[in-house]
Amino acid sequence: MEEKISVLYLDDDEMNLHVFKAGFRQYYRIFLAQTVEEAYEVIRNNELQVILADQKMPQMTGVEFFENILNEFPEIIRILITGFTDIHAVIDAINKGKVYHYIKKPWDENEIRVVIDNAGEVYRTRQLLKQRTENLKKVNEELTRFVYSASHELKSPLMTILGILKVAGMDEKKDPTIYFDMIEKSVKNLDVFIKNIVNYYKNARIDEPLADIKYENIVFEIIESYKFYDRVTDVKFIVDVDQNHSFTNDEFRVRVIINNILSNAIKYQQDGVDKLVKISVKTTADESVIIIEDNGIGIAPKHLPNIFKMFFRATHHNTGSGIGLYIVKEAVDRLGGVINVESTEGVGSKFVVKLPNRVQEKVYKPQKV
Numbered sequence: 001m002e003e004k005i006s007v008l009y010l011d012d013d014e015m016n017l018h019v020f021k022a023g024f025r026q027y028y029r030i031f032l033a034q035t036v037e038e039a040y041e042v043i044r045n046n047e048l049q050v051i052l053a054d055q056k057m058p059q060m061t062g063v064e065f066f067e068n069i070l071n072e073f074p075e076i077i078r079i080l081i082t083g084f085t086d087i088h089a090v091i092d093a094i095n096k097g098k099v100y101h102y103i104k105k106p107w108d109e110n111e112i113r114v115v116i117d118n119a120g121e122v123y124r125t126r127q128l129l130k131q132r133t134e135n136l137k138k139v140n141e142e143l144t145r146f147v148y149s150a151s152h153e154l155k156s157p158l159m160t161i162l163g164i165l166k167v168a169g170m171d172e173k174k175d176p177t178i179y180f181d182m183i184e185k186s187v188k189n190l191d192v193f194i195k196n197i198v199n200y201y202k203n204a205r206i207d208e209p210l211a212d213i214k215y216e217n218i219v220f221e222i223i224e225s226y227k228f229y230d231r232v233t234d235v236k237f238i239v240d241v242d243q244n245h246s247f248t249n250d251e252f253r254v255r256v257i258i259n260n261i262l263s264n265a266i267k268y269q270q271d272g273v274d275k276l277v278k279i280s281v282k283t284t285a286d287e288s289v290i291i292i293e294d295n296g297i298g299i300a301p302k303h304l305p306n307i308f309k310m311f312f313r314a315t316h317h318n319t320g321s322g323i324g325l326y327i328v329k330e331a332v333d334r335l336g337g338v339i340n341v342e343s344t345e346g347v348g349s350k351f352v353v354k355l356p357n358r359v360q361e362k363v364y365k366p367q368k369v
């Protein structure tokens, strides 16, 4: 059921206020005010959709009141009530107080209801429009940054390869295979970036079906997939998966989350320490808590608030595009979870992800016989 429209009625005549409340309380959430001060108090402390004000009041006219609140509360829909036909008041109401409607006293109950219902609808539509415009702005900004960064990230490894090929072509004496390593590195960068873009696209657009998730398999598969990554050879992994409960959620996104955080834990290691990555998963009937911890380079406090933003990089210590954690955050939000990070420069980082268990929602599929 839709929530009742919240309506404030401002009138210096107490009798009118009572009649209004008695007549409309069953349809709307009604607030009453006999003075302008009382009206302000109500507006400040409640989320109102509609205000009706009497034109003729001792402190100020209804139009003046609307004019006063216009800047601070522009979104509340304003309706003027007057007891006599005053064409100037109506003109002022429209021009100065930007009123939505004008009602003559004595009012007709049906007319008031139609006007308030329509006003509530206008309010809702405007709010929806505002929200959608804000979402569109965000998406548009991200798209612009995406195009800039994508063109750079795609172009630079290609330019590097072209450069290497040119040097190799000019170098008649040396064995050309010495350039293979350099080319391979650039191709790998390109490959990682393309994978990230595909992940991002999939994450943003597609809702995967719910699946029964076995964390142990996922974690070991991901670690295994990094076996050939050059930085992984001297990293020790400590895995502690405690899964006594079934856990159901979107497996694609759970993998994306673990994969991206884990790849950073490997990538941002530091020399001179015994490199360590700890992964722990605890699952209850309500949620899973995934903790991925490393003793790598850490993140400076000033960068911490930005690491989940698209294309943000806190370091040039290693290659990357700054999109990994943005995807993680999007995926966590999409699954209705939360992510927190603690990090100290030169000591390490700890990412804690909590994801809700949707085991109850799993659709029962009859087995084929």
Ligand code: ADP
Pocket (backbone or CB within 6 Å): 260, 264, 265, 268, 294, 296, 297, 298, 299, 307, 312, 313, 314, 315, 319, 320, 321, 322, 323, 324, 325, 326, 348, 349
């Ligand atoms: P990138 O492609 O640069 O790794 P991410 O979005 O995955 O992009 O991460 C954003 C930034 O956060 C990185 O550039 C890095 O500076 C920092 N960061 C992320 N994870 C870690 C970590 N485990 N240790 C240190 N720094 C990290």
